[in-house]
Every structure is written in C-alpha cells, then in structure tokens.
Amino acid sequence: MRTAHRTCPICDAVCGLRLTLDDDDRVTSVKGDQDDPLSKGYLCPKGASLANIDSDPDRLRHPLVRKGDEWHEVSWEEAFAAVETGLRGVWDKHGRDAVAVYFGNPTYHTMAGFTYRQPLSQSLGSKNIYSAATIDQMPKHVSTGLMFGDAMAFPVPDLDRTDYLLILGANPVVSNGSLCVAPDFAGRLKALRARGGKLVVVDPRRTRTAAIADEHLTVRPGTDPYLLLGIVHTLFAEDLTTIGVDVAGLDDLRALAADFSPAVVSPVCGVPAQTITRLARELAAAPSAAVYARIGTSTAEFGTVAQWLVDVVNILTGNFDRPGGVMFTRTAALEVFRTRQPFTLGNWHSRVRGLPEIMGEFPVATLADEIETPGEGQVRAMITIAGNLVLSAPNGPRLDRAFADLDFMVCVDPYLNETTKHAHVILPPPRILQTPHYDLMELTVAVRNYARYSPAIHPLEPDQRSEAEIMARLTLIASGQSADTDPSVLDEMIVGGLLEAFVNIPGTPIHGRDPVSVRAELEGPSGPEVLLDALLRLGPYGLTLASLREKPSGIDFGPLEPRFGELLCTASGLVELAPAPLVADVARLLSRLSAAPADLLLIGRRQLRSNNSWLHNVRSLVGGSNQCTLQVNPVDVARLGLGDRAVVRSASGAVEVDVEVTDSIMPGVVSLPHGWGHSAPSGAVAVAHAGVNANVLTSELVIDRGSGNAVFSGVPVTVLPV
Numbered sequence: 137m138r139t140a141h142r143t144c145p146i147c148d149a150v151c152g153l154r155l156t157l158d159d160d161d162r163v164t165s166v167k168g169d170q171d172d173p174l175s176k177g178y179l180c181p182k183g184a185s186l187a188n189i190d191s192d193p194d195r196l197r198h199p200l201v202r203k204g205d206e207w208h209e210v211s212w213e214e215a216f217a218a219v220e221t222g223l224r225g226v227w228d229k230h231g232r233d234a235v236a237v238y239f240g241n242p243t244y245h246t247m248a249g250f251t252y253r254q255p256l257s258q259s260l261g262s263k264n265i266y267s268a269a270t271i272d273q274m275p276k277h278v279s280t281g282l283m284f285g286d287a288m289a290f291p292v293p294d295l296d297r298t299d300y301l302l303i304l305g306a307n308p309v310v311s312n313g314s315l316c317v318a319p320d321f322a323g324r325l326k327a328l329r330a331r332g333g334k335l336v337v338v339d340p341r342r343t344r345t346a347a348i349a350d351e352h353l354t355v356r357p358g359t360d361p362y363l364l365l366g367i368v369h370t371l372f373a374e375d376l377t378t379i380g381v382d383v384a385g386l387d388d389l390r391a392l393a394a395d396f397s398p399a400v401v402s403p404v405c406g407v408p409a410q411t412i413t414r415l416a417r418e419l420a421a422a423p424s425a426a427v428y429a430r431i432g433t434s435t436a437e438f439g440t441v442a443q444w445l446v447d448v449v450n451i452l453t454g455n456f457d458r459p460g461g462v463m464f465t466r467t468a469a470l471e472v473f474r475t476r477q478p479f480t481l482g483n484w485h486s487r488v489r490g491l492p493e494i495m496g497e498f499p500v501a502t503l504a505d506e507i508e509t510p511g512e513g514q515v516r517a518m519i520t521i522a523g524n525l526v527l528s529a530p531n532g533p534r535l536d537r538a539f540a541d542l543d544f545m546v547c548v549d550p551y552l553n554e555t556t557k558h559a560h561v562i563l564p565p566p567r568i569l570q571t572p573h574y575d576l577m578e579l580t581v582a583v584r585n586y587a588r589y590s591p592a593i594h595p596l597e598p599d600q601r602s603e604a605e606i607m608a609r610l611t612l613i614a615s616g617q618s619a620d621t622d623p624s625v626l627d628e629m630i631v632g633g634l635l636e637a638f639v640n641i642p643g644t645p646i647h648g649r650d651p652v653s654v655r656a657e658l659e660g661p662s663g664p665e666v667l668l669d670a671l672l673r674l675g676p677y678g679l680t681l682a683s684l685r686e687k688p689s690g691i692d693f694g695p696l697e698p699r700f701g702e703l704l705c706t707a708s709g710l711v712e713l714a715p716a717p718l719v720a721d722v723a724r725l726l727s728r729l730s731a732a733p734a735d736l737l738l739i740g741r742r743q744l745r746s747n748n749s750w751l752h753n754v755r756s757l758v759g760g761s762n763q764c765t766l767q768v769n770p771v772d773v774a775r776l777g778l779g780d781r782a783v784v785r786s787a788s789g790a791v792e793v794d795v796e797v798t799d800s801i802m803p804g805v806v807s808l809p810h811g812w813g814h815s816a817p818s819g820a821v822a823v824a825h826a827g828v829n830a831n832v833l834t835s836e837l838v839i840d841r842g843s844g845n846a847v848f849s850g851v852p853v854t855v856l857p858v
C-alpha cells in the first residue's frame with residue numbers, strides 16, 4: 137500500500153487529491169487532500185471518480201491509423217511517419233495556411249498543452265490557429281486587453297474576503313468556478329454569507345448557486361449588458377463612484393451610460409428598475425464588493441461588452457485591486473510571461489469572413505468556412521489537441537461534414553469520439569496518473585497565491601509515449617524536421633530560449649549568468665518539468681521543482697495583494713474605461729432597445745458529474761441526475777402543449793429531446809446542456825447515454841462582434857411536442 141498526492145486535472149478548481157494504491161499499484165481510494173492549503177480536503181464526484189476515469193478501458197492504448205472505415209493499431213514510428221507524410225502532402229500542395237490546429241479545453245490544464253502550444257503554433261506557420269478560447273473566454277481576453285493592455289490580466293474576485301458578491305451567468309456550485317480558482321466554491325460562498333456578506337445571483341435559472349444566495353434575479357438571456365449599463369448609469373446619476381485607479385474615458389463612459397437608465401433597460405433585461413438602482417447602491421455602499429461573470433455572459437452576442445462592464449462596475453465602485461474586491465494573482469511560475477506590450481488585435485484577418493485575429497487565433501465559429509471555401513489558403517488538414525469540436529463548436533454538424541472532407545487529420549486524444557473519428561491518425565496520450573501535473577494556466581487566476589506540483593504516479597509502459605513527447609514530435613514535424621528527430625532537441629531549445637532571454641534582463645535571479653550553467657542546475661523527468669523548474673526559479677517565490685516536490689500538498693503564499701500597477705500596460709498608461717470598439721458595440725445595444733424579443737430562447741447549463749464532452753463514458757458519472765434533458769418552465773409546457781418529448785428547432789437545426797418540467801427556469805427560456813450527442817465510435821457507455829448535441833441548434837454565423845466568440849446563450853428556438 138502507498139499514498140500518492142495528485143492535483144485533479146479535470147476542472148478549474150485544481151483540487152488536491154490523495155490516492156491510496158494497493159500492492160499492485162492499483163488505486164483503491166481517492167480522497168480530498170486535507171493538507172492542501174487551498175482545497176483543504178474538498179473534492180467533487182468527478183475527482184472521486186478519477187481512478188475510474190483513468191482506467192476507462194475505452195481509452196486508447198496505441199496509436200491508430202484509419203484506412204477507409206477501418207482502424208489499425210500501429211507503432212509510434214509508423215504513426216509519426218504517417219503524420220509527417222499526411223501533413224507534408226498538404227503543405228507541398230497547398231501551403232502553410234492549409235493546415236489548421238485546434239487546442240481544446242484540456243490543453244489549458246495539461247503541462248504539455250502549455251509547453252508546446254506556442255512552439256507548435258509558430259512551427260506550423262499557419263494563420264489557422266484555433267482554440268477553446270473563442271467558444272469560452274475570448275470576450276474576457278479582449279475586454280481586459282483593451283482596458284488594461286494585458287489580455288491575460290484577469291481580475292479575480294477576492295472570494296474569501298469580499299462583503300458583497302454579484303454573480304452573473306455562472307453557476308460555480310456546479311461548475312466549481314472558472315477563471316477563478318476556488319476549490320469548494322460553494323463552501324466559500326456559504327462562508328461569505330456566514331460572515332455577514334451578501335450574495336446576489338443573476339441567472340435565467342434558479343441554479344444551485346442561486347439557491348444558496350441572498351437574492352436571485354432572473355434575467356432574459358443575452359441582456360446582461362443592459363442590466364450592467366443600468367447599474368453604471370445609477371452610479372453616475374447618484375454620484376456613487378469612488379475610483380481608485382487612474383483612468384481614461386470617464387466622461388465618454390458617463391455619456392454612454394446616460395441612455396441606459398434602469399427604467400429604460402428594465403423592460404429589456406427583465407430586472408425591475410428599482411432592483412437595478414438598489415444593486416448599484418448596494419455595490420457602492422458595501423465595505424467591499426466584487427462582480428463576477430462567466431459563461432452565461434461570455435458566450436453571448438454582446439459577450440465582450442458584458443465582460444468590460446463587469447470591470448467598469450468594479451472600478452467605479454472602488455473595488456478594483458483591493459482586498460475584498462477584484463484582485464490579481466501573483467503566480468509562482470508564469471509571472472515571467474506577463475506582457476509589457478499594449479494589446480492589439482486584428483493584425484491579420486480570416487480569409488472567408490474577414491474576422492480579426494485575436495491573440496494569434498481566429499474564431500472557432502469560422503473554422504468550417506475556412507475548410508469548405510475553395511481558394512488559396514483553404515484549410516485541407518487539421519490537427520486537434522484535446523478537443524471534440526463536433527460536440528463543442530457552434531453548428532457542430534457542419535464541422536462534422538467539413539472534417540469528413542479534409543485531406544488529412546491528426547488528433548492527439550485518448551478517445552475515439554465524434555470528432556477524432558475523422559482522423560487519419562490518432563495519437564493517444566497516456567493515462568492521467570502516468571502524467572505529471574502543474575496547472576500553469578489556472579494558477580494565474582487563483583483566489584490565493586498558491587502552487588502545487590504532482591509528479592506522475594505510474595510510469596509509462598515501453599510502448600507508450602508521454603503527451604509531451606507527442607507534442608514535441610508534432611512540433612518538430614511542423615518545423616520541417618523528420619519524424620524520428622529526438623524530441624529532447626526541441627525541449628532544450630524551449631528552455632534554452634527562455635534562459636537566454638532572462639540572463640539579459642536586469643533584476644531577474646539569473647541576470648548576467650551563463651545560460652548553459654543555469655540549464656545544468658535544472659532538473660525534471662520531462663521537458664515540461666524542466667521548463668517548470670526554470671519558470672519557478674525565475675518566479676517571485678524562489679521555488680524549484682525539488683522544493684515543490686517536497687511539499688506534495690502544495691504551498692500557500694497568502695491572500696492576493698494589490699499589484700495592478702505592475703500589470704497595467706496600455707499605451708496611455710491609464711485604465712481605458714471606454715475603448716472605442718466597445719463604445720461602438722454599445723451603439724448597437726442602443727439600437728436594439730426596442731427590438732421585439734424572441735418568443736423562446738435557448739441557454740445551456742453545466743452538470744456536476746459532466747465535464748464538457750468527455751466524461752460520459754465513465755459509468756460512475758452517468759445516469760441519475762446527469763441526463764441530457766430540455767428544462768422547460770411549467771408555464772411554457774402548458775402554453776406549448778408539451779409532453780415527455782419535444783422537438784427543439786433553431787435556424788441551424790433540430791433535435792428531439794426529453795422534456796424536464798421545472799420552475800427553476802424562467803418562462804420564455806429553455807436549457808439544454810452541451811457535450812452530449814454521442815454516437816459510435818465513442819465508447820459504449822457514452823453511446824448508451826447519448827443525449828443530443830446542443831450545438832446542432834447553435835449558429836456559427838451569430839458571434840460576439842468584439843471577440844468573434846461563439847454565442848450559446850440566447851439562441852432563438854421553437855419547441856413543439858412530439
């Protein structure tokens with residue numbers, strides 16, 4: 137018997153887990169790690185099922201090559217050679233832009249996903265770079281980029297100290313939080329109330345988060361920017377602003393908000409005018425307050441405007457960069473990557489729809505256009521890393537057809553599924569417990585300054601390759617090296633490049649040193665771990681990989697502290713309160729004030745025992761309440777004459793689904809979770825709990841103008857009885 141420590145890699149809460157293994161090294165129990173200073177023993181049902189997720193017999197063990205409809209297990213050498221041949225064929229015929237890459241959600245968690253993302257994107261030399269960001273948080277990148285200059289400088293609500301929390305479009309009791317790393321989010325919200333604080337939740341559904349709040353306000357999907365403008369209007373009209381940072385554009389902002397009084401916005405968003413006024417007063421009067429908004433407000437047609445207004449309210453009420461308000465994490469490893477360059481976007485544009493590049497990528501919503509539209513630069517090959525776009529992207533069925541038409545596709549993924557079935561080659565990473573973990577990206581938005589590293593628990597078998605090696609080899613192939621090049625060549629280039637840059641920067645711990653001798657001091661069992669060692673040594677806490685290994689439950693560096701001055705990097709040197717692209721979008725909001733609302737709007741929801749599209753093959757996580765149902769208010773059930781089953785139709789497509797009658801959803805709104813709609817060759821358990829694909833109904837043509845982000849909240853639909 138032995139005990140092993142492990143960070144849960146599944147969602148943004150990064151809980152510390154403690155595993156017990158028997159004499160055969162099989163996991164016999166998974167518990168929350170009581171000694172983890174951030175998660176303090178918390179875990180959710182997914183973490184408790186980590187061993188089942190890890191040992192799912194349907195996970196691929198060997199690389200696969202597809203010939204027609206048949207899959208063949210091949211050696212790694214054959215697989216990489218096939219990738220080289222496939223990609224090279226497309227490059228030779230059609231040029232570099234003809235190969236696209238998609239980085240899916242798990243790449244934000246894995247060390248390999250972080251380490252090789254830039255190198256692979258750069259080596260590909262393609263404009264067709266896509267990621268989960270544009271079906272998720274791109275609006276937040278754009279708003280923070282435009283306001284603060286740094287598109288990665290996400291303000292984090294100071295959950296454990298705030299006196300007042302306004303949550304819009306997030307259900308952290310179920311999702312466990314997002315862009316706000318706070319294990320046991322529910323416990324932290326209860327603690328807020330126990331210390332006399334107030335929690336207000338704005339959501340079209342009475343979620344589990346709304347159920348533990350002081351106040352739940354229903355809002356019509358997609359209208360949060362109106363509600364927020366109503367709050368901004370009141371803050372100005374009643375002279376309630378107390379601004380603690382140097383800002384530009386205050387007068388422009390005041391003028392903009394003048395058109396959006398609570399009385400004007402109330403009929404549109406559905407929140408009573410006096411409530412909007414009271415929210416503004418309460419936010420301004422609270423000893424400290426934070427506004428936090430996520431998916432419901434981000435994957436919406438005015439997603440970027442909403443994210444901007446959230447921080448506008450935090451700034452106007454004096455709650456920016458101070459305890460109890462919103463603050464900025466000081467990360468152990470990634471401070472060196474904080475940008476000092478003002479954010480720009482639109483440095484190039486997509487070929488078909490002319491959409492601007494943002495952070496070096498194009499919106500997922502235009503990927504099918506780029507594959508289907510003939511001409512120079514047409515995408516003919518696809519690389520997906522940890523993504524299942526047929527289920528995750530708006531109008532997934534169109535991508536399903538587009539992928540089937542590609543000349544070549546390679547997927548780095550442990551599963552055969554709705555997307556990877558189109559691959560010519562699948563390169564499966566090893567099991568979770570065979571993989572080291574440090575949540576580089578997530579820890580940039582933690583509610584406390586904290587670090588935790590987990591080495592691999594199980595060794596690789598001789599016939600397996602680490603995800604790091606897979607990614608390194610892909611990168612080498614993309615940079616024109618042959619498929620059998622030693623991947624450590626790339627790892628040394630990556631870490632060497634970092635050290636060479638930092639020995640030249642005054643004030644860094646290695647300034648003036650010889651990069652070769654610094655490299656000699658680094659250690660780690662894999663390329664990403666050596667890189668982590670370097671990043672930790674360059675970081676603010678003087679850590680090393682070895683020092684983290686000695687503290688397997690993680691290290692706490694205390695609560696967040698004011699530090700915005702270090703991050704601000706706009707051209708003006710001021711916080712931009714009224715960036716031009718957002719001001720322009722407010723004019724569109726104004727023009728829509730009198731638009732007739734749709735009869736019925738579709739929104740999504742998350743489920744505790746799901747994680748997007750990939751946990752439905754794990755028996756302990758499906759069934760019971762984890763079902764793909766359409767939630768409908770009893771008023772709408774009666775009005776539409778619905779029975780057990782219904783057909784939901786949108787401009788994009790139609791699905792037939794089980795109806796769940798519940799008054800937890802407001803009338804005029806229906807909710808369908810995403811990530812379902814499984815079919816062979818997905819695993820048998822997933823197929824037995826197939827559900828329907830919510831993204832049959834969403835549209836790739838309707839996007840948030842500010843960011844190109846997909847719109848999943850507020851899709852007009854009709855619902856008919858079957």
Ligand SMILES: Nc1nc2c(c(=O)[nH]1)N[C@H]1C(S)=C(S)[C@@H](COP(=O)(O)OP(=O)(O)OC[C@H]3O[C@@H](n4cnc5c(=O)[nH]c(N)nc54)[C@H](O)[C@@H]3O)O[C@H]1N2
Pocket residue numbers: 147148241272304305306307308310311312313314338339340341343355356357358359360430431432433436739740741742743744745746747748849850
């Ligand atoms: N259990 C579980 N946890 C997860 C995931 C999962 O699939 N399952 N996914 C992970 C990922 S990738 C992410 S990005 C995070 C997301 O984490 P959250 O942002 O917390 O996501 P949801 O739980 O979907 O909550 C979104 C809420 O927005 C509401 N909503 C929809 N439209 C609107 C609107 O127009 N306005 C307002 N105000 N509300 C609206 C929905 O009813 C829903 O309750 O969760 C992560 N954690």
Ligand SMILES: Nc1nc2c(c(=O)[nH]1)N[C@H]1C(S)=C(S)[C@@H](COP(=O)(O)OP(=O)(O)OC[C@H]3O[C@@H](n4cnc5c(=O)[nH]c(N)nc54)[C@H](O)[C@@H]3O)O[C@H]1N2
Pocket residue numbers: 239240241242246268271272431435521522523524525527528529548549550551553565603740741747748749750809810811830831834848
């Ligand atoms: N309608 C609607 N659609 C949505 C959303 C919504 O709220 N509503 N939410 C959106 C959001 S926020 C997100 S983030 C996206 C997520 O969409 P995707 O980026 O497609 O991510 P997942 O659905 O989580 O699929 C993850 C894939 O990675 C594989 N995988 C799992 N672990 C690993 C690993 O360690 N390495 C590798 N290489 N692969 C791995 C899985 O087998 C699976 O194929 O979906 C978006 N789609």
Ligand code: SF4
Pocket residue numbers: 144145146147148149150151178179180181182183184312319
């Ligand atoms: S909340 Fe997220 S990180 Fe924590 S155990 Fe559950 S899935 Fe894992």
Ligand SMILES: [Mo]
Pocket residue numbers: 241272
């Ligand atoms: Mo996400």
